[in-house]
Amino acid sequence: MTVYAAASLSEAFEDLATEYEAANPGVDVKLNFAGSARLAAQISAGARADVFASANGANMNRVAAEGRTAASPVLFARNRLALVVPADNPGNISELEDLSDDSLVLAVCAPEVPCGALAQVVLADAGIDADPDTEETSVRAVLTKVTLGEADAGLVYATDVAAGGDKVAAVPLGPQIRFNDYPVAAVSDRAAAAAFVDFVVGPDGQRILWSHGFDSP
Amino acid sequence: MTKRPNTKGPNRRPPIAIVAMAIIAVAVLSLPLVGLLQRTPWSSLGTTLGETATLEALRVSVVVSLLAAAVSVVLGLPLAWVLARLSFRGRALVRAIVLLPMVLPPVVGGIALFFALGRKGLVGRALHNWLGIDTLIGTTAGAVIAAAFVSMPFFVITAEAGLRQLDPRLESAASTLGAGRWTVLRRITLPLLAPSLAAGATLSWARALGEFGATITFAGNHPGRTRTLPLAIAQANEAGQPEAAIAMSVLLIGVSLLILIGLRHRWIAPRTPQQQSSPESSPS
Incomplete structure (x- = not known):
């Protein structure tokens, strides 16, 4: 299974993948990190991704508007x-x-x-x-x-x-500083893709994301 | 040009396997171009190419690639002469190092340039202290250095080959007749070398024109200063504007093709030694 994730998610998603593989023997999660815009362009061009985790809505919406997502995007981190x-x-x-x-x-x-x-x-x-x-x-x-x-x-x-x-x-930038909400969506219709998305938004995924400094959306 | 001899011997027929492989090779190399051209929005091409951002990237590309080619010639010609004419220990090693940027991933070149010319780099600190150059990020000078780094080897290798093919007797004849070293260089060596120099300069220019990885890594991406056409193309592609990316790609391909076609017909083809000496070219 191939997960395309925003560059800022690098360490968090490496941990996520390790725990997910431990909990699901036989599943091999391959990670591809880059700027969300590049990942969106690659998925639009037909890249074989199963899951896309973007650092903002704009790039996810581009992919979704082209009908490349298998399910509605879900916000999972801030x-x-x-x-x-x-x-x-x-x-x-x-x-x-x-x-x-x-x-x-x-x-x-x-x-x-x-x-x-x-x-x-x-x-x-x-x-x-x-x-x-x-x-x-x-x-x-x-x-x-x-x-x-x-x-x-x-x-x-x-x-x-x-x-x-x-x-x-x-x-320090002060408390009023703006934030991005990160959406994730299954790109392929494989069951494993939907399961990985559930894991990311579920309690285990959220715990790992918090440990890397992300907030909940 | 020569016509293929029309002899009847069976060994004169072109081997089908070789021709078939050659056709596959042409397909591999040309299909992506065909794909690009069939997706090109020809009707809106002019509008896209006329946009300020595109023209700005084109201008940066032309300026940076020409300056990089000039640097390649000015520094590369003495280097080619040293490699072709002087015997010294470690010459093979020097040549390998000089040609390394041809095979190195350009991104690696960009990172390595930081450690040489960056603020904390080997030479960069001196640049900072002596010349007051604070940074090369976001400067056209940085883009030229990155482009020259990847394109100079193309000039050096071509000029060195040209120097090796020169008949040394012409130069020694001139000095026997009383010409000084500079006169020999100016009146004999350089004119005989001109086709190789032109070919090498054009090749390195074409390479500099297509340069991406070292530029974006070392010189960054700044509109009007380091954002060349390749950087603008990558950015448009990632920004979800494939039409703009395609239009600029067509422009870049057009310019590059013109260079390569000019190179082939003016400088390389008529002078290759094979055509002067190989038996195939002599009329039978």
């Missing part, structure tokens, strides 16, 4: 935007407003990637006119540029901060 900087914070960034400084190297997700759409909304909400130096195709590509110290700041998800380890630090 994630907030986070501002990460390299551990030594070379740009001296302490709040979102600092991102209007054009001399900073700022990495964000491209607008069609869920984290990029979220970043645009958050920056617009705050009235910040930021000029990102690069628009990456997945949230993890943004994180890598910050982890390497090549970018002064990156807009990622709260759950990505942990994946960056001690090489990155999060700048």
Whole structure:
């Protein structure tokens, strides 16, 4: 069984797959992580996915509108935007407003990637006119540029901060910050696909997602 | 060009197995193009290609690929000369390293460029301290470096082959007649080498034009500065705008085909040594 999942779900879905395989002997879950927009494009083009977990509704709706989903999408997780900087914070960034400084190297997700759409909304909400130096195709590509110290700041998800380890630090963004709700849907009509979706939205799946910092939708 | 000799011997008939395999090869290579062309929205092609974002990506592509080809020639020609003319220990190793970007996944090249030229890279720190260059992310210079990294080997390998095919007696004759080293280089070596240099420069330009992985990894994706046509195509495809992706692909394929056709007819075909020496080309 092949699960296409948003890049931000990497660690959580690896754990999910391990537990699911342990509970269902004989099932082999293969995971494909990328930006949700790329996954949606691949599924639209006919990729043999059984389950699609997207980081926002827009990319799931694209797939659903083309009749590529076997069941209605279900929301299963919520994630907030986070501002990460390299551990030594070379740009001296302490709040979102600092991102209007054009001399900073700022990495964000491209607008069609869920984290990029979220970043645009958050920056617009705050009235910040930021000029990102690069628009990456997945949230993890943004994180890598910050982890390497090549970018002064990156807009990622709260759950990505942990994946960056001690090489990155999060700048608190305040409680009003926006979030994305993640939908999941069976793409193929195999029984295993529907069962995996049930597992993700069920108590075991939710427990694993919480342990990785996701909230419930 | 030569006509196939019309002799009656059975061994002159083209072997069916080879021709069949060749036809399969052509199908494998051309079917994706045919697929793309039959899905191309020809009626709206002009509108899509006329959009500001497309023209901007085209401009970035042209600028970056031409500059990368120029860097390839300026740095690659002395390197090709060294590899072709000087014997030294480790020459095979140097050549292997120089050609490595041809087989390396471009993404690996992009990551490696970070460790060399990034802020924390081997040379990058010096760039930062001495030249005040803060970052190459989101800069056209970064895109040119990424494109030159993957395309220079194509120039070096072509120029080196050209240098090896030169008859060294022409150069020694010129120096015997009193020409200095620079005169020999300018009046004998470079003119004789011109077809190889043109072919190598064009090949590396074509490679730079199609470059994607090293560029997006090392130079990032910034409209008007590093977002070349290949980056814009990938982005449009992922953004659920396949028509725009197809239109830009057709544009890129058209430009690349023009380059390759020009390359074939002007520079490579008429001068290959096989055609001068092989028995097939002599009229029987």
